[in-house]
Amino acid sequence: MSGKSLEVSGASVEHAIEKGLTELGLERDAVNVEILSDGSRGQAEPGAPARVRLTPLGEPDVADDGTADARTSAKEILETLLRGMGLRASVEVLPDAGAEDAHAFVLNIVGDDLGVLIGRRGETLRDLEYLTRLLVTHETAKSPKLVVDVEGYRTRRERQLRELAKRMAERVQSNRQPITLEAMPPNERRIVHLSLRDHPTVKTQSIGEGDHRRVMILPK
Numbered sequence: 001m002s003g004k005s006l007e008v009s010g011a012s013v014e015h016a017i018e019k020g021l022t023e024l025g026l027e028r029d030a031v032n033v034e035i036l037s038d039g040s041r042g043q044a045e046p047g048a049p050a051r052v053r054l055t056p057l058g059e060p061d062v063a064d065d066g067t068a069d070a071r072t073s074a075k076e077i078l079e080t081l082l083r084g085m086g087l088r089a090s091v092e093v094l095p096d097a098g099a100e101d102a103h104a105f106v107l108n109i110v111g112d113d114l115g116v117l118i119g120r121r122g123e124t125l126r127d128l129e130y131l132t133r134l135l136v137t138h139e140t141a142k143s144p145k146l147v148v149d150v151e152g153y154r155t156r157r158e159r160q161l162r163e164l165a166k167r168m169a170e171r172v173q174s175n176r177q178p179i180t181l182e183a184m185p186p187n188e189r190r191i192v193h194l195s196l197r198d199h200p201t202v203k204t205q206s207i208g209e210g211d212h213r214r215v216m217i218l219p220k
Helices: 014-025 062-084 120-140 153-175 186-195
Strands: 005-012 031-037 049-055 091-094 106-111 145-150 202-207 214-219
Touching: 005 014, 014 031, 014 106, 031 091, 049 202, 062 091, 062 106, 062 145, 120 145, 120 153, 120 186, 145 153, 153 186, 153 202, 153 214, 186 202, 186 214
Parallel strands: 106 145
Antiparallel strands: 005 049, 031 049, 091 106, 202 214
8 A cells, every 4th residue: 555645524425535536536446445434424413524534555565466356356246246136336445454364354335225235133244245255265266354344334333332342341340240231143242252351350251042142241
């Protein structure tokens, strides 16, 4: 990655991205897009603008060629799947800031009326991610670390879960009584476990079976 980053505000994420591309004089696939704020959705202040950071991409290093190929294939495959579903949406490739692997990336789907892609407790989104990963592996003979998201849904959900874990841990610490959270899929339970892994006074464990599996937070 090379070039100076540019932060831009707009009425929506897409509007901010287009403004930034115009200012940089670059096409969408020539920059890395980082969403800093979704705008008024989820903001305390009504009418707050969306903010994004655009970073021009340089020529890939030889060691990164495979990653670049996988990202390109993943983007094209997911866009093909979306068209097959009759959805008008675009896919932006973002770095996965929360991953340990520096080559991990997020395929963030942007468009209108995309709630159908999330499904109950994110199940449809996980299925779409699994299918995308399977097809990318088949096409490139590589197994890239990728995540499929819809307009930052997973990022927001992860933030909510971390905040929930912190609040419930404080309650357990105060009352010295265990608390059991609502049933969650494995990836969401993992977020709670990791959030409290190093907590000095509480610990976590999973209980239950199948779709009813839950996280319990209890005193150490």
